[in-house]
Amino acid sequence: MSDAITIARHALKEAVRRRVLLVVALLTAAFLGLFALAAFEAFDSLDQTRGIVPVDEHALTGGTLLGLAMFVALFLGVVLAVFLTLDAVRGDAERGLLQPLVVRPVGRTTLLVGRLLAASAVCAIYVVVVFLAAALITHAAGDFTPSSLAVPAAGLALGVVTVVAVSLLGTTLLSTTANGIAIFMVFATGLAAGLLGQIGEGLEVDSLERASSIISWIVPFEALYQNGLHALTSDIDGATGVIVQLGPFGGASEVSAGIWLWAIAWSAAVLALAAIAFSRRDL
Amino acid sequence: MGVTAALSARGLSKRYGKTTALDGVDLEVGEGELVGLLGPNGAGKSTLVKIACGLVRATAGEAQVGGVPAGSRVARASTGYLAELFRFPSWASAEEVLSLHQRLARSAGGVAEREALLERVGLAGEGGRRMGTMSKGMQQRLGIAQALIGDPRLVLLDEPTSALDPGGRRTVRDLLVGLREQGVGVLLNSHLLSEIELVCDRVVIIDGGRVVTEGRPQDLTAQGGVEVETSDGVRRLPDARREDVPRIVRELVAEGAEVYGVRVVTGTLEDAYLDAVVGRDG
Numbered sequence: 429m430s431d432a433i434t435i436a437r438h439a440l441k442e443a444v445r446r447r448v449l450l451v452v453a454l455l456t457a458a459f460l461g462l463f464a465l466a467a468f469e470a471f472d473s474l475d476q477t478r479g480i481v482p483v484d485e486h487a488l489t490g491g492t493l494l495g496l497a498m499f500v501a502l503f504l505g506v507v508l509a510v511f512l513t514l515d516a517v518r519g520d521a522e523r524g525l526l527q528p529l530v531v532r533p534v535g536r537t538t539l540l541v542g543r544l545l546a547a548s549a550v551c552a553i554y555v556v557v558v559f560l561a562a563a564l565i566t567h568a569a570g571d572f573t574p575s576s577l578a579v580p581a582a583g584l585a586l587g588v589v590t591v592v593a594v595s596l597l598g599t600t601l602l603s604t605t606a607n608g609i610a611i612f613m614v615f616a617t618g619l620a621a622g623l624l625g626q627i628g629e630g631l632e633v634d635s636l637e638r639a640s641s642i643i644s645w646i647v648p649f650e651a652l653y654q655n656g657l658h659a660l661t662s663d664i665d666g667a668t669g670v671i672v673q674l675g676p677f678g679g680a681s682e683v684s685a686g687i688w689l690w691a692i693a694w695s696a697a698v699l700a701l702a703a704i705a706f707s708r709r710d711l
Numbered sequence: 712m713g714v715t716a717a718l719s720a721r722g723l724s725k726r727y728g729k730t731t732a733l734d735g736v737d738l739e740v741g742e743g744e745l746v747g748l749l750g751p752n753g754a755g756k757s758t759l760v761k762i763a764c765g766l767v768r769a770t771a772g773e774a775q776v777g778g779v780p781a782g783s784r785v786a787r788a789s790t791g792y793l794a795e796l797f798r799f800p801s802w803a804s805a806e807e808v809l810s811l812h813q814r815l816a817r818s819a820g821g822v823a824e825r826e827a828l829l830e831r832v833g834l835a836g837e838g839g840r841r842m843g844t845m846s847k848g849m850q851q852r853l854g855i856a857q858a859l860i861g862d863p864r865l866v867l868l869d870e871p872t873s874a875l876d877p878g879g880r881r882t883v884r885d886l887l888v889g890l891r892e893q894g895v896g897v898l899l900n901s902h903l904l905s906e907i908e909l910v911c912d913r914v915v916i917i918d919g920g921r922v923v924t925e926g927r928p929q930d931l932t933a934q935g936g937v938e939v940e941t942s943d944g945v946r947r948l949p950d951a952r953r954e955d956v957p958r959i960v961r962e963l964v965a966e967g968a969e970v971y972g973v974r975v976v977t978g979t980l981e982d983a984y985l986d987a988v989v990g991r992d993g
Contacts, residue, residue: 434814445802524798528857531764532815533788710727711766 435542471570490572497562580656587649618650717896722772747907801843
C-alpha cells in the first residue's frame with residue numbers, strides 16, 4: 429500500500445505543479461460567484477412575484493438551483509477525473525514516462541491503484557466542496573435547506589470515483605484522445621438515459637423508465653446522480669414537488685440503496701479489468 | 712563469470728502479430744561483465760532489453776535475472792534500466808526524480824546516494840534543477856543515475872550515450888568500468904561501435920531477431936590481411952595474417968621484388984559488424 433501512496437503523492441504533486449488544481453480552483457470560484465449572483469437574483473425576484481403562481485416558488489427555486497449545482501459539480505468532477513487519468517497508461521507509455529516506474533519492484537496494479545487514489549481523492553473532494561458551497565450560497569440567498577446534503581454529496585463523490593475507474597480502464601486499452609472521447613460519450617449516454625427516464629415518468633411510459641434504470645445501473649454515476657437529485661428535494665410535496673422532480677434538474681425516481689454497494693463493486697471490477705489489461709500490455 | 716549469471720536468456724522469442732522481433736535468442740551476461748549488444752535498427756535489441764526488465768513478455772523461451780524470472784518483482788528489484796526513449800516529468804527536479812525512484816526501489820541510500828549518483832554522472836550541484844530546463848544530454852545523465860539507484864546487480868542501458876557529448880561519453884565509459892569492478896553485469900545496447908569496442912568484455916551482434924555473431928571485441932576485430940608495398944605497387948593479400956609476413960617478404964625478395972614496406976591490416980569492430988550484418992544481408 430505504501431507504494432500506491434507514493435504513486436498517488438507523485439500524481440498529486442504533478443497536479444499541483446502543473447497548476448491543474450490552481451486553474452480548477454479559480455474557474456470554480458468564478459462559477460460559484462456566478463451561481464451566487466443567480467441565486468440572490470432568483471430569490472429576490474420571488475419576493476416581487478409571490479402569489480402569482482400557485483406553487484411554493486421558494487422551494488422550487490432552491491431545489492432547481494441546487495439541482496443545477498449538482499449537475500455542474502458532476503460535470504466538472506467528471507472533466508477533472510478524465511483529464512487526471514486519461515493518459516495514465518498508454519499516453520505516459522508513449523511519452524516514455526511510464527517505463528522507468530514500471531521496471532521498479534512496484535506492481536502494475538499498484539501503479540493503477542495509486543493513480544485511482546490520487547484522482548479519486550481530488551475529484552471526490554472537489555465535487556463535495558462545490559456542492560456544499562452551492563448549498564451554502566443557496567441557504568444564504570434564500571434560506572433554502574435541501575432535504576438531504578449527505579446523500580447528494582456522497583453520490584457525487586462515489587459517482588466521480590466510478591468515472592476515474594473507467595477512465596483508468598480506458599487508458600490501458602485506448603490512446604489518450606480515444607479514451608477521452610469514449611469517457612465523455614459514456615457520460616453523455618448516462619445523462620441522456622436519466623433524462624429519458626424523467627420523460628418516461630412524465631409521460632408514464634414504463635419501457636422508457638425501465639431502459640433508463642438499466643442504463644443508469646450500467647453506468648452507476650448516473651444512478652447515484654439521480655438518487656442524489658431525488659434526495660435533494662424528496663421532502664417537497666404537492667404540486668411544487670412534482671414540478672421540481674420533473675424539471676430538468678430534478679431526479680425523477682429514488683434508486684435502491686443497493687446502488688452504493690453496486691457502485692463500489694463496479695469500480696473495483698473495472699479497476700480489476702484495467703489491472704488485467706495493463707498486466708498484458710507490452711510497454 | 713559467476714555461478715549465477717546476472718542475465719541469462721534461452722531461446723527467447725517475441726512476436727508482435729506477424730512480425731518476429733526475436734527468434735530464439737540465447738544470451739548471457741555474467742556478474743561484472745560488460746556485454747555490448749549491436750545490431751541494425753529493428754534487429755530486436757530493445758525488445759531483448761525490455762524482456763529482461765519486464766516491460767515486454769516473451770512469446771517463447773525464458774529470461775532470468777540473477778536466477779529468477781526476468782520481470783518478476785525480485786528480478787526488478789535488482790535491475791537498473793534506462794530506456795532508449797525515456798522521459799522524466801518536466802515539473803520535477805533531479806532530486807525529486809531520484810528520490811521517487813529511491814522509494815520505489817526501496818533504497819535506503821537517502822541524500823548521500825542521490826548526491827553520489829549525481830556526482831558520478833557529472834551532475835553534481837544540479838539536484839535542484841527542474842527536468843524541463845535540462846538539456847537532453849543532462850536528462851540522459853540523470854537517466855543513468857536513476858538506473859543505478861539501489862545498487863542493482865544488472866544494469867540494462869539502451870542507447871545511454873546517444874545525446875551525450877564526447878565528455879559525457881567518457882564519463883559514462885568510466886562509470887561502466889566502475890560497475891564492472893563492483894561486479895555489476897551490464898548489457899549495453901548502442902550503435903556507437905567505438906564505445907562498445909573500448910569498454911565491453913564481449914559483444915553480441917543480432918540481426919533479424921537472431922544472434923549472428925558474438926565474442927570478445929579483440930577476437931571479432933580479426934586481422935584483415937597484409938599489404939606489401941613493392942616496386943610494382945601495393946600488393947594486397949586479404950587472407951594473409953601477421954605470422955605470414957616473414958614468408959611473404961622472403962618469397963617476394965626471392966622473386967626479385969623490392970619491398971619498401973609491410974602493413975598488417977587490423978579490422979575494426981565496424982568491419983566485424985558490417986561483415987556480420989550487411990554481409991549476411993547481402
